[in-house]
Amino acid sequence: MNKLMEIVSRSNSIAITSHIDPDGDSIGSILGLGLALKQKYKNIKILIRDSLPSRYEFLPGSELIKKYDDIEEQKFDLLFVLDCGDEKRIGSNEILKNSKTIVNIDHHISNTKFGDINIIDASSSSTCEMVFSFIKDLNLLINKEVATCIYTGIVTDSGNFMYDSATEKTHLIASELLKTNLNKGRIIYNLYQRKSINSLKFIGYSLTNMKIALDGRLAIFKVTLDLLNEFNVSYDNIEGLVSYGRDIEGIDISVVIREQENGKVKLSFRSKDDDVDVRALAQLFNGGGHKKASGATLTASLAEAESMVIEKSRKFVRW
Ligand code: 5GP
Ligand code: MN
Numbered sequence: 001m002n003k004l005m006e007i008v009s010r011s012n013s014i015a016i017t018s019h020i021d022p023d024g025d026s027i028g029s030i031l032g033l034g035l036a037l038k039q040k041y042k043n044i045k046i047l048i049r050d051s052l053p054s055r056y057e058f059l060p061g062s063e064l065i066k067k068y069d070d071i072e073e074q075k076f077d078l079l080f081v082l083d084c085g086d087e088k089r090i091g092s093n094e095i096l097k098n099s100k101t102i103v104n105i106d107h108h109i110s111n112t113k114f115g116d117i118n119i120i121d122a123s124s125s126s127t128c129e130m131v132f133s134f135i136k137d138l139n140l141l142i143n144k145e146v147a148t149c150i151y152t153g154i155v156t157d158s159g160n161f162m163y164d165s166a167t168e169k170t171h172l173i174a175s176e177l178l179k180t181n182l183n184k185g186r187i188i189y190n191l192y193q194r195k196s197i198n199s200l201k202f203i204g205y206s207l208t209n210m211k212i213a214l215d216g217r218l219a220i221f222k223v224t225l226d227l228l229n230e231f232n233v234s235y236d237n238i239e240g241l242v243s244y245g246r247d248i249e250g251i252d253i254s255v256v257i258r259e260q261e262n263g264k265v266k267l268s269f270r271s272k273d274d275d276v277d278v279r280a281l282a283q284l285f286n287g288g289g290h291k292k293a294s295g296a297t298l299t300a301s302l303a304e305a306e307s308m309v310i311e312k313s314r315k316f317v318r319w
């Protein structure tokens with residue numbers, strides 16, 4: 001840690017980034033670390049490839065987030081990559097290639113350790129939980145603003161403290177964060193209670209048209225771009241769809257098969273049983289993630305993807 005403090009102190013330019021299609025943990029961790037570093041260091045940039053989903057706009061410092069395309073040169077003395085299992089998911093080759101020292105902080109067991117320094121803890125509920133300790137190790141303050149960001153990542157990545165990864169330690173950290181007097185109600189409101197009517201109608205439609213395969217063990221949702229257009233929603237609005245399938249009794253695996261603008265297909269897997277490892281399943285599609293939440297991207301039609309998913313899931317469900 002002394003070595004890291006030294007690297008941070010002597011870096012004239014520092015950037016913090018995360019993965020494409022950012023979620024609560026990625027946004028919470030880059031903002032939490034960014035705001036904390038700003039207490040002591042200058043020239044901190046917070047960057048991602050995509051636009052910030054609107055439900056995270058309430059987070060302190062969200063206005064500091066820039067897109068790679070918005071800056072002149074993606075070149076830094078020190079680059080923190082947070083919550084990102086592999087280098088492809090950063091969404092920029094340039095930033096990785098041009099930056100001098102890469103610090104990779106992540107909780108994905110599948111992390112490819114692409115950094116110069118790799119801090120990986122697969123037992124952690126979230127990258128935010130790791131960033132909490134990291135900020136403390138750097139002797140920076142977890143103030144209310146930082147705590148709001150970190151709490152957001154912990155809540156979202158632990159499935160509201162529901163997953164196995166939400167340990168005693170996670171709850172103790174949450175307790176410490178709450179002591180900063182952060183506005184928990186506002187976090188929950190922004191994350192979960194400002195859905196659009198259209199997005200819920202879309203969920204209703206998707207549930208009505210859900211396909212059940214493998215003798216009631218696999219729930220499949222197919223999402224086309226046309227359908228999103230028809231309901232006037234973006235995928236970002238309906239992120240929770242896959243969990244509805246998982247929550248059905250008897251279902252071992254829920255999958256959303258989604259058409260993307262780049263012509264590729266995105267898979268999102270969820271499971272709930274310790275013996276159903278959807279990370280291993282996602283790896284068959286060159287993806288990754290966690291045992292009970294994983295994903296992959298492939299080049300195929302939705303129908304092709306669906307039959308591949310059914311075939312490959314066969315070995316993973318509990319018969
Ligand atoms: P989600 O279904 O929410 O997009 O992703 C669930 C988990 O799977 C996340 O932890 C994420 O890191 C991982 N994941 C999602 N998509 C991909 C992918 O295309 N490649 C890899 N390696 N991991 C993914
Ligand atoms: Mn995460």
